[in-house]
Amino acid sequence: MRKLMLSLTAILLVILSACSTETATTSSTPAPSTAPASSTAAATTPTTEKKLPRVAFVYIGVPGDGGWTYEHDQGRLMMEKELGIKSTTVENIPEGPDAERVFEELAQKNDIIFGTSFGYMDAMVAVAARHPEVKFLHSTGYKTAPNLGTYMGRExxxxxxxxxxxxxxxxxxxxxxxxxxxxxxxxxxxxxxxxxxxxxxxxxxxxxxxxxxxxxxxxxxxxxxxxxxxxxxxxxxxxxxxxxxxxxxxxxxxxxxxxxxxxxxxxxxxxxxPKWNWGPYYVKTVKSIMDGTWKSDAYFGSMKDGITDIxxxxxxxxxxxxxxxxxxxxxxxxxxxxxxxxxxxxxxxxxxxxxxxxxxxxxxxxxxxxxxxxxxxxxx
Incomplete structure (x- = not known):
């Protein structure tokens, strides 16, 4: 019986030793034994990345229209590529009561929302008032608020x-x-x-x-x-x-x-x-929100800005x-x-x-x- 107990003990020690070896090979390189415990923790903690904003776009049509929505979507893709952001799109949203419902749902999940049609204006104004922590940008409208800006070009x-x-x-x-x-x-x-x-x-x-x-x-x-x-x-x-x-x-x-x-x-x-080029505006605007310099305004860009051309x-x-x-x-x-x-x-x-x-x-x-x-x- 004692031999059996000794054998079981030896087996258990081998198993524990193996587990210890496996843990060491999958973890970060351990700090020197002379380092304080706090330094060891710091050495194994990955660098914290700056949190990227959640961005959503609401389209009146689909990118396949070959026109207005297509160009907005091209601008969105440029923003994603340059800022490393994966955004959300909602397509074929009619102007009217349904639009307010869509903006309300998006406001509960996103930090920045772009609306790309004139008829979204009142819906965006209403939802922006209920979500002051969210930034809203409305294309072609004329109503603004502290967290709602407008943007258009001199087409x-x-x-x-x-x-x-x-x-x-x-x-x-x-x-x-x-x-x-x-x-x-x-x-x-x-x-x-x-x-x-x-x-x-x-x-x-x-x-x-x-x-x-x-x-x-x-x-x-x-x-x-x-x-x-x-x-x-x-x-x-x-x-x-x-x-x-x-x-x-x-x-x-x-x-x-x-x-x-x-x-x-x-x-x-x-x-x-006339041809639109929304990318530079989307990049600049999202960056300004990320770095805390954004302020609500009524942007009216020109050909010189590059937002419109022929x-x-x-x-x-x-x-x-x-x-x-x-x-x-x-x-x-x-x-x-x-x-x-x-x-x-x-x-x-x-x-x-x-x-x-x-x-x-x-x-x-x-x-x-x-x-x-x-x-x-x-x-x-």
Whole structure:
């Protein structure tokens, strides 16, 4: 019996010795035996990394739209790559009651939330008030709060340049424009497009119809056809889909898209379009929140900031037109030309801004009138 007990004891010692050896090989290198206990603990504790914020994006459409949402998503991906953040996206969220529910759910799980459509404004204002610890950024809106900022770019600068190209390409001086919704952002862009076209061809008029959509290819195509049936020979649009320029291509009419380079959808009849570049803004904004320097504001970036520009002019646009547009582009970039500088006359013939007088940002962002030469009404 004693031999048996001695044998069992020996076996137990071997097992304990093996366990001790296994633990040593999988742990950090032990500190010297002369080191205090606190130093040993410090040596085996990994370096604590700075906590990354939880970031979410709410999209009105899907990145596959090839336009507005696609460019926002490209900006988000740039932010992820440069800051090492994995963000959340929620797609196809309609403007209305559902939007507030989505923002509320996201606010309970995230530190920063970007909303990328005008109609999210009131929902974001309401949710931001309930979650002061969360930072909200709203694209194209005008309401702010201590934890809610807005961001937009001077797309009208790009629209003016594209309008110049349209003015040089038309043969009958009748242009068409499919507007999305009658909000200032769309109205002043149509105005800039018209002013650009008239700067090279004062006989031009622009017919406007409204689709009341951001992304509905079938509806947008029908709106485009209604203008094509009127005989316009250049067609522009302010939606997220390429439906309008595709409809124009079917009639062998020049087309102008929006938001992103849409040349691939109608390569033979494509002129160009305003193009967004949201990445630098997303990187800068998230970094400022991370380092504690962010303050709510109403960002209104420019071509000089790089947030907006024009897509490459189409392959069939003449070289002299490209040169003309580039010359004016450089004037915008160096600050020697401002789109909304008087004389500015409304469609009823009333001079709203005398020669040399510039519209303020507040006036631009509150635009509710069309310039002279536009045929169409702005619904109340």
């Amino acid at each position: 009208y600068q790009s629209a003016y340049l594209v309008g110049m190209a349209a003015g040089k390409m038309t043969k009958n001086n009748h242009l068409g424009y499919v507007g999305a919704f009658p909000i200032p952002e769309v109205i002043y862009t149509i105005n800039a497009f018209t002013l650009g076209a008239q700067s090279v061809n004062p006989n031009i008029d622009v017919s406007v119809v409204w689709s009341n959509t951001w992304f509905d290819p079938a509806t947008e195509k029908q709106a485009a056809i209604s203008l094509l049936d009127k005989g316009v020979d250049v067609l522009a649009a302010y939606q997220d889909s390429p439906a309008s320029i595709q409809a124009a291509a079917e009639r062998h009419v020049w087309g102008i898209g929006n938001d992103s380079d849409m040349g691939r959808f109608a390569p033979d009849t494509y002129i160009s379009n 897509a490459p002019l189409g392959k069939n646009v003449p070289a002299d037109v490209k040169a003309l547009v580039e010359k004016k582009r450089q004037e915008i970039l160096n600050g020697t030309f401002d789109v909304f500088t008087g004389p500015l006359v409304d469609q009823d013939g009333k001079t709203l801004y005398e020669t040399g007088k510039k519209m303020t940002d507040e006036e631009i962002l509150g635009t509710t009138w069309f310039v002279k030469g536009i045929k169409g009404v702005i619904p109340k």
